[in-house]
Amino acid sequence: MRHIYLDYAAATPTDPKVLKAMQPYFCDIAANPSSFHAAGLRAKEAVAGARETIASCLNCAETEILFTSGGTESDNLALFGIVRRYADKGRHVITSAIEHYAVLEPLKHLQKTGAIELTILPVDRFGCVDIKDVEKNLRPDTILVSLMFANNEIGTLLPIAEIGKIILKWRKKNATGDAGSGCAGFPYFHTDACQAAGVYDLDVEKLHVDALSFSGSKIYGPKGTGCLYLRRGVSLEPLQFGGGQERGLRSGTENVPGIVGLAAAMQVANSKREKENARLSVLRDRLIEGLLAIPKTHLNGHPAKRLPNNANVSFLDIEGEAAVLYLDAKGIYCSTGSACASASLDPSHVILATGLSYEAAHGSLRFSLGRATTAKDVEYILSVMPNVVKKLRAMSPVNLDMKHFA
Amino acid sequence: MTPHITNSSEEARKGDVVSNSKDKGWFYSDIVKEHFFHPQNFMEDEAAYEDSAMGMVGSPACGDAMRVWIVVDPATEKITDMKWKTFGCGSAIASTSILSVMATENGGLTLSQARALRPQDIMERLGGLPARKVHCSVLGDKALRSAINDWYRRAGRHEDVQVEAGRIIDKILKITDHDIEEAVLDGATTLEAVQQKIKVGTGDTTCIPEVEQLIRFYREKYFGADSKK
Numbered sequence: 001m002r003h004i005y006l007d008y009a010a011a012t013p014t015d016p017k018v019l020k021a022m023q024p025y026f027c028d029i030a031a032n033p034s035s036f037h038a039a040g041l042r043a044k045e046a047v048a049g050a051r052e053t054i055a056s057c058l059n060c061a062e063t064e065i066l067f068t069s070g071g072t073e074s075d076n077l078a079l080f081g082i083v084r085r086y087a088d089k090g091r092h093v094i095t096s097a098i099e100h101y102a103v104l105e106p107l108k109h110l111q112k113t114g115a116i117e118l119t120i121l122p123v124d125r126f127g128c129v130d131i132k133d134v135e136k137n138l139r140p141d142t143i144l145v146s147l148m149f150a151n152n153e154i155g156t157l158l159p160i161a162e163i164g165k166i167i168l169k170w171r172k173k174n175a176t177g178d179a180g181s182g183c184a185g186f187p188y189f190h191t192d193a194c195q196a197a198g199v200y201d202l203d204v205e206k207l208h209v210d211a212l213s214f215s216g217s218k219i220y221g222p223k224g225t226g227c228l229y230l231r232r233g234v235s236l237e238p239l240q241f242g243g244g245q246e247r248g249l250r251s252g253t254e255n256v257p258g259i260v261g262l263a264a265a266m267q268v269a270n271s272k273r274e275k276e277n278a279r280l281s282v283l284r285d286r287l288i289e290g291l292l293a294i295p296k297t298h299l300n301g302h303p304a305k306r307l308p309n310n311a312n313v314s315f316l317d318i319e320g321e322a323a324v325l326y327l328d329a330k331g332i333y334c335s336t337g338s339a340c341a342s343a344s345l346d347p348s349h350v351i352l353a354t355g356l357s358y359e360a361a362h363g364s365l366r367f368s369l370g371r372a373t374t375a376k377d378v379e380y381i382l383s384v385m386p387n388v389v390k391k392l393r394a395m396s397p398v399n400l401d402m403k404h405f406a
Numbered sequence: 407m408t409p410h411i412t413n414s415s416e417e418a419r420k421g422d423v424v425s426n427s428k429d430k431g432w433f434y435s436d437i438v439k440e441h442f443f444h445p446q447n448f449m450e451d452e453a454a455y456e457d458s459a460m461g462m463v464g465s466p467a468c469g470d471a472m473r474v475w476i477v478v479d480p481a482t483e484k485i486t487d488m489k490w491k492t493f494g495c496g497s498a499i500a501s502t503s504i505l506s507v508m509a510t511e512n513g514g515l516t517l518s519q520a521r522a523l524r525p526q527d528i529m530e531r532l533g534g535l536p537a538r539k540v541h542c543s544v545l546g547d548k549a550l551r552s553a554i555n556d557w558y559r560r561a562g563r564h565e566d567v568q569v570e571a572g573r574i575i576d577k578i579l580k581i582t583d584h585d586i587e588e589a590v591l592d593g594a595t596t597l598e599a600v601q602q603k604i605k606v607g608t609g610d611t612t613c614i615p616e617v618e619q620l621i622r623f624y625r626e627k628y629f630g631a632d633s634k635k
Binding site: 317318319321322325326329338339347357358359362394395396397398400 | 433442443445448449450462466467468469470471472473491492493494495496498499605608
């Protein structure tokens with residue numbers, strides 16, 4: 001049976017080059033980078049080299065890079081860290097309704113415990129945040145804005161650079177902070193770039209962000225690795241204390257092989273980016289076109305402003321988990337926004353935020369393409385999908401109106 | 407095969423996503439898989455069953471909706487044929503399928519036997535279900551009871567129509583006070599936790615204040631007045 005993995009937005013396989021780069025750091029160069037001997041020095045140099053690589057990819061200084069255990073930790077560290085560090089400067093935070101749980105949950109926790117006032121910006125039917133909405137909601141006590149670069153479920157891209165510019169302008173006008181620090185005034189701007197890393201340019205100067213998160217698991221790097229860019233002058237209160245690693249902001253012995261792998265993955269991804277994006281966009285468009293040819297379907301996310309590897313379609317009258325399992329039996333691995341497939345038993349908050357009904361959210365499937373995906377794979381999916389939908393619809397007592405997609 | 411039945415409150419509390427049949431490496435048991443991929447007795451020709459007794463439960467908004475049709479021999483009151491349609495996940499489809507087999511095998515269950523079927527019986531036949539699937543996807547017994555009532559109604563025997571044991575709180579999902587009591591006993595002591603288990607109030611939001619009251623009542627009953635809110 002064929003095995004077609006179409007869940008790259010969930011996890012990517014580690015690139016062989018990355019694995020090779022990591023290899024020496026498990027046994028041969030296994031000392032603690034904090035140790036004062038030659039072996040320790042070699043490990044320290046490896047971490048420094050990785051930091052340099054990532055800094056050059058982000059167009060920032062090495063001291064602005066913090067290594068973490070993944071996207072979730074990077075997001076938590078940025079959000080909790082900044083909110084707590086600057087609690088006396090303001091307590092209003094802005095985010096959007098389609099953020100990953102790694103952003104929404106920390107912020108909701110801070111809101112619940114009374115640490116912040118939270119504004120959750122709505123999105124339009126494509127999942128886009130209105131730039132004017134960001135501007136309108138900025139307040140003198142806004143301490144932080146956190147908006148994602150690219151959405152993990154529906155692939156919609158948010159105009160981070162433009163929003164960054166607006167925040168900068170607002171900050172200059174209302175400067176209250178330390179002008180000499182290079183980040184005069186608030187709010188600071190954080191972006192969760194986990195899905196965008198390796199796909200788009202993460203030049204932090206062009207993006208005008210003060211903090212940016214990404215992880216290794218989505219860029220063909222090792223799982224359990226991540227990075228938080230933190231602009232010089234922006235401080236945060238650590239989440240964990242100990243040996244003072246990562247400038248005291250993230251204590252804990254460095255995951256040397258992981259850090260080396262993360263940097264190697266970033267390098268490989270950047271070298272392949274342009275060609276791969278062009279190749280994947282064609283496959284994505286063909287897949288979307290073919291899926292939408294099935295009756296009673298709807299594209300989730302923006303038709304153009306979307307990740308080159310993301311196709312997310314809702315099929316009315318069927319439930320996503322059942323479809324995922326039927327496709328699984330055919331060797332096709334994808335995911336769904338249906339409640340039945342989530343630990344929380346809630347349908348996708350992202351698809352609901354775009355204004356679709358619960359019914360339509362339950363019937364959504366996400367296919368995320370990657371390096372191994374071929375045109376043949378796409379045609380195979382398109383040959384299998386209509387029958388899966390037909391079979392499940394025949395079993396379904398539901399016959400919903402297309403108004404669910406209005 | 408050994409049936410792995412999930413009913414311990416500890417397992418239910420984990421809200422896990424793994425199958426209890428850990429040796430099989432698949433999310434669902436082999437029996438669930440078999441009935442999911444090769445569903446038995448699903449309704450293909452509704453027109454032919456127009457005059458049959460029908461029952462339904464759930465709504466697509468909640469993620470699960472089921473409809474069942476039964477044909478009953480008036481002389482023996484045995485179910486001779488049962489058909490169904492289900493909108494829902496793998497375990498929802500499989501549990502309705504196996505219920506239709508249980509209701510009609512060996513000459514069929516009598517209506518009173520069929521009324522006595524409980525989700526636990528269905529789960530046992532399925533070889534267990536992942537813990538978080540138990541409360542939401544096994545709704546078939548409710549749909550069947552609703553069809554049995556319909557049969558009595560159609561037969562003019564209104565005295566034999568039975569209202570659900572317990573009081574229905576959520577009209578769309580047909581969730582009773584008893585279901586809420588069980589969820590609380592399983593360790594769900596907040597509205598969020600109870601919803602996570604049985605989705606109460608997701609379709610019929612008007613019942614939420616009452617659900618909260620019931621949760622408080624059962625929490626105090628089982629865990630004491632000063633148990634955590």
